[in-house]
Amino acid sequence: MSTISLINIGFLVNAGHDQEVRRGAAMAQLPVLEQAYLEIKDDRIVDWGLMKDYTIPEYHTVADAAGGAVLPGWCDSHTHLVFAASREGEFIDKLKGLSYEAIAAKGGGILNSARKLNATDENTLYELAKHRLESLMQLGTTAIEIKSGYGLTLEGELKMLRVIQRLKQSMPIPVKATFLGAHAFPEAYKNNPGGYIRLITEEMLPAIAAENLADYIDVFCEQGFFNTVQTAEVCNAGAKYGLKAKIHANQLHVSGGVETGVALGAVSVDHLESMDHQAIQTLAASNTIGTLLPTAAFFLRMPFQPARQLIDAGCAVALASDFNPGSSPSGNMNLVVSMACIGMKMLPEEAINAATINGAHAMGLGYETGSIARFNKANLILTQPVPSIAYLPYAFGTNLVKKVMVNGNWI
Ligand SMILES: N=CN[C@@H](CCC(=O)O)C(=O)O
Numbered sequence: 001m002s003t004i005s006l007i008n009i010g011f012l013v014n015a016g017h018d019q020e021v022r023r024g025a026a027m028a029q030l031p032v033l034e035q036a037y038l039e040i041k042d043d044r045i046v047d048w049g050l051m052k053d054y055t056i057p058e059y060h061t062v063a064d065a066a067g068g069a070v071l072p073g074w075c076d077s078h079t080h081l082v083f084a085a086s087r088e089g090e091f092i093d094k095l096k097g098l099s100y101e102a103i104a105a106k107g108g109g110i111l112n113s114a115r116k117l118n119a120t121d122e123n124t125l126y127e128l129a130k131h132r133l134e135s136l137m138q139l140g141t142t143a144i145e146i147k148s149g150y151g152l153t154l155e156g157e158l159k160m161l162r163v164i165q166r167l168k169q170s171m172p173i174p175v176k177a178t179f180l181g182a183h184a185f186p187e188a189y190k191n192n193p194g195g196y197i198r199l200i201t202e203e204m205l206p207a208i209a210a211e212n213l214a215d216y217i218d219v220f221c222e223q224g225f226f227n228t229v230q231t232a233e234v235c236n237a238g239a240k241y242g243l244k245a246k247i248h249a250n251q252l253h254v255s256g257g258v259e260t261g262v263a264l265g266a267v268s269v270d271h272l273e274s275m276d277h278q279a280i281q282t283l284a285a286s287n288t289i290g291t292l293l294p295t296a297a298f299f300l301r302m303p304f305q306p307a308r309q310l311i312d313a314g315c316a317v318a319l320a321s322d323f324n325p326g327s328s329p330s331g332n333m334n335l336v337v338s339m340a341c342i343g344m345k346m347l348p349e350e351a352i353n354a355a356t357i358n359g360a361h362a363m364g365l366g367y368e369t370g371s372i373a374r375f376n377k378a379n380l381i382l383t384q385p386v387p388s389i390a391y392l393p394y395a396f397g398t399n400l401v402k403k404v405m406v407n408g409n410w411i
């Protein structure tokens with residue numbers, strides 16, 4: 001391969017900053033170079049600077065950004081990308097007034113997805129998930145975390161994690177796998193929660209570890225799902241196999257999930273629609289990232305996450321899509337960034353940091369991707385010409401992604 005000179009970049013976003021997680025006031029620091037160039041050698045970023053100082057070396061391949069912005073690709077650190085079928089029937093139920101919990105109570109929700117997943121073979125699930133991921137990459141997602149949690153049986157969870165493993169091996173972007181056996185209590189264990197926790201800790205985890213299928217462990221810590229004691233038990237069992245925690249916390253209620261996650265040293269606590277002062281302060285005083293999922297709040301018509309209070313308290317905030325058939329049937333990170341600004345009053349700079357470098361850190365990838373840094377993989381978004389960076393979230397619903405580069409190749 002050769003060296004590419006990407007020239008006439010209108011705005012080169014997040015170049016030359018350090019690669020640390022951004023928290024509190026630092027979330028608004030987003031270095032932007034105007035009228036810039038970027039050099040990519042093979043699959044890596046190697047150099048950048050201002051066009052006015054640049055002479056294109058003779059042997060370089062030239063690509064013209066034509067005034068578009070260049071950003072690090074989106075780092076989507078919370079998805080449920082592997083699922084068997086959509087659930088628009090429940091969408092209609094919700095339009096007619098049923099709540100998320102009411103739908104779950106009548107066997108819908110996660111259990112509905114689990115029934116369908118267990119009836120679908122691995123190859124079909126792989127093809128469906130691969131197609132979804134390819135579509136998301138065209139929208140700028142260049143690193144992704146994917147959870148299990150629609151199996152809820154030993155075989156079903158292994159099947160999901162094997163699909164994620166195959167995506168890791170076949171797709172050109174970083175893929176991280178999270179074991180979410182504790183997503184819901186399956187019907188068979190409705191009256192035997194201890195039995196299901198034992199299935200997770202004594203059978204699922206050893207089998208998953210034997211095939212090295214997971215990077216993280218997750219629990220849906222929520223009323224009617226897993227309480228804080230069960231959450232800690234599952235995460236501590238995962239830790240014995242080297243799995244760090246990323247927890248579904250404080251979505252529908254102030255569940256204690258944030259405090260539990262922080263005490264467990266979780267990499268992230270995710271959702272955070274329902275936060276009180278103590279949860280915000282606990283998170284701010286920790287190294288745990290608060291991952292906000294605005295499209296899930298939007299789809300469920302819940303109040304948006306309190307991003308401003310979290311950032312003002314000093315938290316490190318990431319943004320992710322939560323792509324899943326029940327509460328966020330979209331994995332479009334451009335929409336997530338817009339919605340974070342419109343619904344949560346995040347500044348464009350904060351939202352872009354949250355969806356790139358902080359999302360990367362929420363997957364343990366902050367020193368490889370999520371910013372324009374020397375020797376990072378060249379995973380980039382090139383946009384249509386835009387008047388400013390703020391135009392990206394402002395023009396919500398408009399697809400401004402012109403091209404996406406993965407490992408130095410336009411895809
Ligand atoms: N809240 C828990 N899990 C998913 C929703 C899963 C579903 O409804 O299928 C979420 O993150 O929103």
Ligand SMILES: [Zn+2]
Binds near residue numbers: 078080248
């Ligand atoms: Zn989720």
